[in-house]
Amino acid sequence: MVPHFNFSGLWIVLFVVVLTLTSTITTITLVHSKTNAPEVSALNIMYSSLNSPSKLDGWKSSGGDPCGDSWKGITCSGSSVTEIDLSDFGLSGSMGYQLSGLTSVTYFDMSKNNLKGDIPYQLPPNALHIDLSENGFTGGVPYSICLMKGLKYLNLAHNQLNGQLSDMFGQLPKLDELDLSFNTLSGNLPQSFKSLSSLSTLHLQNNQFTGSINALANLPLDDLNVANNQFTGWIPDELKEIKNIETGGNSWSSGPAPPPPPGQKSTRANRHSTKGAEKSGLNGVAIAGIVFGVLVALAIIIALISRRRTSPPSHFLDEERLSQRRPFTPLASQELSNDSRSEIHKDFRELKSTDSSSSIPVKGLQTSPSIGFKPPPSDRVKSFNNNEYVNHMNVKRSSSVHVTCYSLADLQTATGNFATGRLLGEGSIGRVYRAKYADGKVLAVKKIDSSFFQGMRGADFSESVSNISKLHHPNIAELVGYCSEQGQNMLVYEYFRNGSLHEFLHLSDDFSKPLTWNTRVRIALGTARAVEYLHEICSPSSVHKNIKSSNILLDTELNPCLSDCSLGTFHQHTSQNLGTGYNAPECTKPAAYSLKSDVYSFGVVMLELLTGRMPFDSSKPRLEQSLVRWATPQLHDIDALEKMVDPALRGLYPTKSVSRFADVIALCVQPEPEFRPPMSEVVEALVRLVQRSGMNPRGEDASASRRMDDYDY
Structure with missing residues (x-):
């Protein structure tokens, strides 16, 4: 008999073997090509933000393996995404908010699409090539570009970018090609352009730039196009030697260029000064000019020495430097043009006159200034015209330091011997008491704990x-x-009847109504301006180290006033303010505080304004106790964001304004300090929010939100 074989069973066995081998091979492939988790997450968010287009084969809104599954437009090296090329895909939406997670991407091209909105503040941090041209981007050029020290190519042409360029180009030594053409960028060229030592191609045509192009004179340019702007002055001789240059459509001055200032050689002369001196020498007119210049310089020096001997020392800006500063206001109704800024400078007045009969120089204070002022960034002068605030929103100036020296007995009487009933609050370095005088004057007295003065x-x-x-x-x-008497050290401040932001948000009572959305934005912007002043106007910069809602006091119109400024000397001796929910992750000890940790703390305050929640609340479920951890993942989810908004607002807020407010928060509370924006950028973002929302700069709910008048104890 011929043996009978079961062929069907054999086929089943073979199928199982093949399936097992295929599965094993696939598993091995996945193990070796599994994409880094942060990059997967960033691409998931990017896909969702692009409205999940079907043409992006392989892409997913959650999970997936871009490198292993060969997602469309993605190039990898091992488990890292190195290139993203989605040019001319007809994409819409935005690029998401987590591009900083793409740390291995060196080539990033999203050109020729229909992307809208602001360019994300965070772009792939190590990119060498970025092309976002021919889209519909609005807003400004993101300041975070200054962190991309390896960047070689940047193309943002043919968008709708506007505003002025920040001074962000000082740390881009490798940038070879920059194209900002066909936008509506305005203002003067930033002086940091001078640092672009490798720049060979620069296209700025068809914008609204003003001023001169002298900042470009020394650059190694081969291709320059500045046509169709509003540039003035003269084209530097050095630029006329460029092979490809376009300068038409500007308001260049006619006639020969003026000579450089006395004692200063032109840029061209600097390049050839040695050869020129060897060939021509000095003629009699030049010698006479030098002698005259030396005599003038000596006269100026003598005058300065004489003035220094006869005039009291000044710790503040002189009139000329003051005129370069901008007024600070809590809200914006419209942005002023360059021409109207000069009118604002005329409005600078004393905030209040110094009464010599009741105010005396501080005893024992050093006459040399330890805090001076430096002019604000010249590339971002944004002022707001609101006559209602002219009188009390000007920056005070003085020629000497004058504060009242109170006696201990006087303060004891005014505070009822620092009675418990007069206690306003207790901070990390001491208690604050309410002092009331017979004439009705009310002050706040911060009594610093004596333990801070040991050593x-x-x-x-x-x-x-x-x-x-x-x-x-x-x-x-x-x-x-x-x-400062008998071992007691106290600071006396103006008193705010409306108390602190903390009280309004978390300790509301029958005598106060919830802050409206516009007022919350106004409080955020005013506080941001205060921090910007400490960080970027004071010289040296001052780190606050204790920004929180209880240190933001509200005046009768609910304008914010930041307290506890310049008390860093005491904060660095305590750790009591650590772990309150306001401190950045890197601040594990007082000495770790920095300008960027202040930005983080400010972001937490903004979260309070948005949600009405405290930074840390042990009464909440465990996953909601830390406000930052609970809120941050939801800040870019519209549906979740609506549920996060303070219920006290009862839905009375503009959705777009809340979304933009949340975007600013997300930037401020990032765990990595280097990615948090400077406060000037935060101010700009809040200013844009106000402008787009068309908010009324008046404190419309101030009268409705005031607390009861104070009663005697």
């Missing part, structure tokens, strides 16, 4: 008083006086 010199307190007294800004609590 410290008495001069430290005097120096702190000196520093604080020099801070004059409409959104910073004004120092009225001080007391």
Whole structure:
């Protein structure tokens, strides 16, 4: 008999073997090509933000393996995404908010699509080539570009970008090609253009740039196009030697260019000064000019020495430097043009006159300034015209430090011997009491804990008083006086009847109504301006180290005033303010505070304004106790965001304004300090929010939100 074989069973066995081998091979492939998790997450968010287009084969809104599954437009090296090329795919929407997670991407091309909105503040941080041209992007050029030190190519042409260029080009030594053409960018070219030592191609045509192009004179350019702008002045001779240059459509000055200032050689002369001197030498007119210049310089030096001997020392800006500063206001109704800024400068006046009969120079204070001022970034002068605020929103100036020296007995009487009933609050470095005088004057007295002066010199307190007294800004609590007697050290401030932002948000009562959305934005912007003043106007920069809602006081119109400024000397001796929910992840000890940790703390305050929640609330479910951890993942989810908004607002807020507010928060509370924006950028973002929302700069709900008048105790 012929043996019978079961062929069907054999086929089943073979099928199982093949299936097993295929599965094993696939598993091995996945193991070796599994994409890094942060990059997968960033691409998932990007896909969703692009409205999940079907033409992006392989892409997913959650999970997936871009490298292993060969997602459309993605190039990998091992498990890292190195290139994203989605040019001319007809994409719409935006690119998402997590591009900073694409740390291995060096080539990023999203050109020739229909992308809208602002360019994300975060772009792939190590990119060498970025092309976002021919889209519909609005807003400004993101400041985070200054962090991309390896960037070689940047093309943002043919969009709808506007505003002025920030001074962001100082750390881009490898940038070879920059194209910003066909936008509506305005203002002068930033001086940091001078640092673009490798730039060979620069296209700025068809914008609204103004001023001169002298900043480009020394660049190694081979291709320059500045046509169809509003440039003025003369084209530097150095630029006329460029092979490809287009300069038409501007308002260039006619006639020969003026000579450089006395004692200063032109850029061209600097290049050839040695050869020129060897060939021509000095003629008699030049020698006479040099002699005359030396005599003038000597006269100026003698005048300065004489003035220094006869005039009191000044710790503040002189009139000329003051005229370069911009007024600070809590809200914006419209952006002023360059021509109208000069009118605003005329409005600078004293915030209040100094009464010599009741105000005396601080005893024991050093006469040399430890806090001065530096002019604000020249590339982002944004002022707002609102006559209602002219009188009390100007920056105070003074020729000397004058604060009242209060006696201990006087303050004891005014505070009822620092009675518990007069206690306003307790901070990380001491308690604050309410002092009331017979004439009705009310002040706030911060009594600094004596433990902070163990091992410290008495001069430290005097120096702190000196520093604080020099801070004059409409959104910073004004120092009225001080007391230093019998081991007691106190600071006396103006008193705010409306209390603090913390009280309004978290301790509301029958006498106060919820803050409206417009007022919350106004409080955020005013506070941001105060921090910007500390960070970017004061010289040296001042780190606050304790930004929180209880340190944001509200005046009768609910304008914010930041308190506890220039008390870093004391905060660095304590850790009591750590772990409250306001501190950045890197601040594990007081010495770790920085300008960027202040930005983080400010972002937490903005979260409070948005949600009405405290930074840390142990009464909440465990996953909701930390406000930042709970809120951050939801800030870019429209549906989740609506559920996060403070219920006290009862839905009375513009959705777009809330969304933009949340975008600013997301930038501020990032865990990595280097990715948090400077406060000037935060101010700009809030200003744009106000402008787009068309908010009324008046404090429309101030009267409705005031607390009861104070009663005697």
